[in-house]
Amino acid sequence: MTVLINFAKLSDHQYFSLDAISSHKVMSAYSTKTWANDSIAPLVEGSVVHGYALEDFGTFEVIKETQVEKLIKSGMSEKGSRGIVDRAEKIGKLAKSAFKDILEGCLTEVVVSIEQNEQILKGKFDAVNLSKDYVVDVKTTSSLANFGDSIEMFNYDIQAAFYLNLASRATGRLFKDFYWAIIDKRTMQTDLVRCSDEAIEGGRGKIATYLNGQRMMGRMK
Numbered sequence: 001m002t003v004l005i006n007f008a009k010l011s012d013h014q015y016f017s018l019d020a021i022s023s024h025k026v027m028s029a030y031s032t033k034t035w036a037n038d039s040i041a042p043l044v045e046g047s048v049v050h051g052y053a054l055e056d057f058g059t060f061e062v063i064k065e066t067q068v069e070k071l072i073k074s075g076m077s078e079k080g081s082r083g084i085v086d087r088a089e090k091i092g093k094l095a096k097s098a099f100k101d102i103l104e105g106c107l108t109e110v111v112v113s114i115e116q117n118e119q120i121l122k123g124k125f126d127a128v129n130l131s132k133d134y135v136v137d138v139k140t141t142s143s144l145a146n147f148g149d150s151i152e153m154f155n156y157d158i159q160a161a162f163y164l165n166l167a168s169r170a171t172g173r174l175f176k177d178f179y180w181a182i183i184d185k186r187t188m189q190t191d192l193v194r195c196s197d198e199a200i201e202g203g204r205g206k207i208a209t210y211l212n213g214q215r216m217m218g219r220m221k
Helices: 012-017 023-030 041-054 057-073 078-098 144-153 156-171 197-220
Strands: 002-008 107-116 119-129 134-141 177-184 190-194
Touching: 002 119, 002 156, 023 156, 023 197, 041 057, 041 078, 041 107, 041 119, 041 134, 057 078, 078 177, 078 190, 107 156, 119 156, 119 197, 134 144, 134 156, 144 156, 144 177, 144 190, 156 177, 156 197
Parallel strands: 134 177
Antiparallel strands: 002 107, 107 119, 119 134, 177 190
16 A cells, blocks of 8 residues: 555646546446536535635635635626625635544545555545544535435445555554534524444445455456
8 A cells, every 4th residue: 555645735627637436436326316416506615615714714714715706707687696605605614613633633635546556546634633533524515414414325334444555554653533614504593413334334335346356447448
């Protein structure tokens, strides 16, 4: 196993340009849900929430204006664009305050890439604590009460197992704790959920099956 990128800050363009297997790629392979790509608003919202909660203020201001411009270019009015971004900023502000304790001491928005069993894996961490060995992912939801169902529906067990593996391989220590820092967009309630050991083990199994399949396909070419 070789560590190629070790908790480094990379732009989104640099990260997405990396030719490697991501958790999203594995999750998509198990997804039975068809997504409608008729709105960029949810992506913009996510970028702004994460920017406020995880980045320094200067970086966030750049992210915020970039997302406003993106919405305007998609055909939305400036007033409507700023309304979406301002609400997302409010959610991000809540996240930063509500999850202050667990985010304290974390590296945020950092990339790890490793070579494992002749395959390149990559991941961009929302937050990782290298002194207490845990990973945090910030998520918004439309129903805090139903987030448990979302874990299964969206294969979040794969995400947890994937990032714990990257952190463990990059540090040489065992990372066992993965948390979702969740904000309900409707009620503005928050919760911190630790991924269960059973879900992590299930995620590992799915990842192994996927990677073995990719390896076999590669050998057949």
